[in-house]
Amino acid sequence: MPAKVASLVSYFVTILLASVRDSNNKKRLKTIMAVTIPTLSAFFVLGLVFCTSCKRKKGTVSENDDVEVPMFDLDTISLATNNFSEANIIGAGGFGSVYKGQLLTGQEIAVKKLSRNSGQGIQEFRNEVVLIAKLQHKNLVGLVGSCIQGEDRMLVYEYMPNKSLDYFIFGLCLLTFSTLVYANPLDGERSASFGWQTRFNIVLGIARGLLYLHQDSKLQIIHRNLKPSNILLDSKLNPKISDFGLARIFGDDGNEAKTKRVVGTYGYMSPEYAIDGTFSVKSDVFSLGVILLEIVSGRKNRGFFHPDHHHNLLGHMFQAWLLWMQDKALELVDPCLEETCIKSQLVRCIHVGLLCVQKHPDDRPTMSSVVFMLGIEGVVLAQPKEPGYFFVERCSAMDTAVSGKETVYSINAVSTTSVLEGR
Numbered sequence: 001m002p003a004k005v006a007s008l009v010s011y012f013v014t015i016l017l018a019s020v021r022d023s024n025n026k027k028r029l030k031t032i033m034a035v036t037i038p039t040l041s042a043f044f045v046l047g048l049v050f051c052t053s054c055k056r057k058k059g060t061v062s063e064n065d066d067v068e069v070p071m072f073d074l075d076t077i078s079l080a081t082n083n084f085s086e087a088n089i090i091g092a093g094g095f096g097s098v099y100k101g102q103l104l105t106g107q108e109i110a111v112k113k114l115s116r117n118s119g120q121g122i123q124e125f126r127n128e129v130v131l132i133a134k135l136q137h138k139n140l141v142g143l144v145g146s147c148i149q150g151e152d153r154m155l156v157y158e159y160m161p162n163k164s165l166d167y168f169i170f171g172l173c174l175l176t177f178s179t180l181v182y183a184n185p186l187d188g189e190r191s192a193s194f195g196w197q198t199r200f201n202i203v204l205g206i207a208r209g210l211l212y213l214h215q216d217s218k219l220q221i222i223h224r225n226l227k228p229s230n231i232l233l234d235s236k237l238n239p240k241i242s243d244f245g246l247a248r249i250f251g252d253d254g255n256e257a258k259t260k261r262v263v264g265t266y267g268y269m270s271p272e273y274a275i276d277g278t279f280s281v282k283s284d285v286f287s288l289g290v291i292l293l294e295i296v297s298g299r300k301n302r303g304f305f306h307p308d309h310h311h312n313l314l315g316h317m318f319q320a321w322l323l324w325m326q327d328k329a330l331e332l333v334d335p336c337l338e339e340t341c342i343k344s345q346l347v348r349c350i351h352v353g354l355l356c357v358q359k360h361p362d363d364r365p366t367m368s369s370v371v372f373m374l375g376i377e378g379v380v381l382a383q384p385k386e387p388g389y390f391f392v393e394r395c396s397a398m399d400t401a402v403s404g405k406e407t408v409y410s411i412n413a414v415s416t417t418s419v420l421e422g423r
Contacts (some may be wrong), residue, residue: 124245141208166228195340289356298334
């Protein structure tokens with residue numbers, strides 16, 4: 001339509017110029033100009049109004065573009081969460097708060113309410129709605145619906161009663177490489193329920209969920225923010241990958257992409273993404289490898305201090321690799337697993353984890369290979385090369401922003417949501 005307006009304007013201008021050339025009658029010329037100039041002005045104004053209207057309409061439509069999920073009104077969500085009571089908050093982060101709620105049908109839900117002060121959150125909200133609405137897998141968190149009313153934007157998820165993976169791994173016992181401190185030990189029953197077989201099933205579930213995102217779904221999706229706090233656990237401790245706010249869709253011919261704005265969680269980003277902004281499916285593989293080593297060891301990937309540097313070495317995976325090369329891999333294992341672990345299976349998990357965190361992306365396996373290696377005992381695996389890591393000064397700070405290339409890290413592993421109880 002704007003092209004038609006331009007064409008009409010051009011037509012009238014042509015007529016005016018022709019009249020000027022062909023007419024010696026000043027009176028006639030004045031008459032033509034008196035008619036043509038207001039007409040051109042009118043078309044110009046109408047064109048501006050039309051373009052503005054189109055942009056507004058396009059912006060409105062894009063809020064729910066291609067989204068096929070139930071839309072809840074604000075009154076329904078407010079009633080379900082007891083008017084967004086502080087007592088119902090089960091998580092909080094940079095993009096808002098997460099509330100536990102219950103619909104009139106009795107279904108328990110987790111409502112992620114976007115903060116009005118989060119400019120980036122609006123785009124991530126839309127990203128998450130569009131992606132999860134199109135994804136269906138038992139190891140991905142289910143989207144019940146969404147709510148968009150005025151400035152309020154909310155995602156409504158299925159409620160996960162068993163919190164997130166980090167609560168179970170790091171709530172059991174807090175370890176460093178020199179000491180073992182029981183900071184918040186779980187009771188005997190819960191400790192037994194989170195033994196080796198449960199952890200191994202969680203590893204397989206996360207791997208299958210990622211395989212679906214990378215290869216088996218209609219869209220090739222890179223999560224970009226995989227970490228234990230984004231792995232939710234249902235009533236049977238089955239893992240569900242959540243938080244797709246930073247996820248990116250790749251075309252069939254896309255292998256990698258680059259961004260100037262690196263956003264993620266310190267300790268789980270691959271080195272090529274953290275340093276250069278380059279990401280691919282191998283970035284998610286790296287994050288999975290870190291999580292796998294954390295599940296096996298029960299240790300956070302930020303606990304190792306190198307005495308020869310005034311830096312914290314990003315990750316205990318370097319120490320894990322050194323132990324592997326010295327044939328001492330079992331020293332990495334969480335002492336809480338001594339009575340329940342299957343050693344051959346556990347060593348294989350360490351091996352696969354180290355293959356996933358190798359420095360160069362091309363050396364890391366694909367997710368189909370990871371699932372295969374985890375499931376088949378007799379497969380001969382390659383020797384893992386040195387893991388990827390990088391140094392960051394002043395790691396004790398809670399959040400670090402690096403100028404130049406816009407980089408945002410979350411050092412406390414809760415860049416988006418921090419789970420306080422089940423959700």
